[in-house]
Amino acid sequence: MKTLDRRPGGRTARVRAQVFDAVRAELAAHGHEGLTMEGVATRAGVHRATVYRRWRDVGGLLVDLIDTAGEIEWQPPDTGSLRGDLAALNQEIQESLVLEPSFAVALIVASFHSEQAARAQTRLWAARYAQCEILVERAFACGELPTPHTDARILLITAMAPLYHQMVLLRADPDPRLPERAAEAAYLAAVAGAFSVRHEESARSRHS
């Protein structure tokens, strides 16, 4: 142990990789419900005490995984139109939700049991929404949207929420047309001005 501890970077990185692999494998084998600190430690071949000390609970493990996912170089789609971008985004989401096991669903479930996981998930999604603001800016620039004052966050949530609703909350079978239909609905609503920020509000936010 002492020898290993002399190379903390190497050992830390290796333990982390082993533990993350074990989390994925345990999820695949036992689903969200079967994910335990003990199961992860055993599968990873790492001392339970190490896993508890570093991650505290399953929520802590998932937080670290979420944050790692957040570090991945992710770029919003650029298909040439807002409608296409939203559909591509929804396609990505649907794919992440149909995986068996779905890591995305496991994070949602964990978020109900761990304040830490809930905060990390909210942070990750906020970052994604912020990255997607460019979609709205491009759509205004190329004349797809009538006004620059479009609330990108609520537009994105309107486009994506039906997928989570159908697949995560209602456990519906995946509908291959849903990503496009939900994107289309949000796009048409945006064009009709549903997400436009009233002038005084946008003035207020510029000054706050």
Place this chain on the structure above:
Amino acid sequence: MKTLDRRPGGRTARVRAQVFDAVRAELAAHGHEGLTMEGVATRAGVHRATVYRRWRDVGGLLVDLIDTAGEIEWQPPDTGSLRGDLAALNQEIQESLVLEPSFAVALIVASFHSEQAARAQTRLWAARYAQCEILVERAFACGELPTPHTDARILLITAMAPLYHQMVLLRADPDPRLPERAAEAAYLAAVAGAFSVRHEESARSRHS
């Protein structure tokens, strides 16, 4: 016990009422995580064996509560316009989600841990969507919607999903304008034809 068992209807109904009261109180006191069969039995003053025999697990308890909620005479709003009906529906949903503790949120959380609860929740929501088809029929009849071939379920999900997304998944603070904004977006998308069922599809469903 024998004496009580001679009046099974009366005793059953009383035990059920006591247990349901206890579920609500335990949720209020300890949240979703603190809801246990033991806690419910103790608070209700009912033998644990009775609670386990009748409801099996927390999921079973919530199923029975969901089904009871489903029996409640619920009518979709009738405000005189589709836009208003959707906003009223969303207002109801937002109110159920902001309650502390939110019984609606507890059901969602339980649905991830109990197949029974998940199925019951899906059944309850399917019944509500079916009841809300009248909104779409009325909107076509009074000229608000351009076509009778509107998929009511996806329209309703588009209207409601952003509320669940924001409040249940993203833990955002309730936005008092969201019920109306999300309803408005779904309404504008519907008017633009986003939820229209293609002719061949509606013909197919009529013949199947």
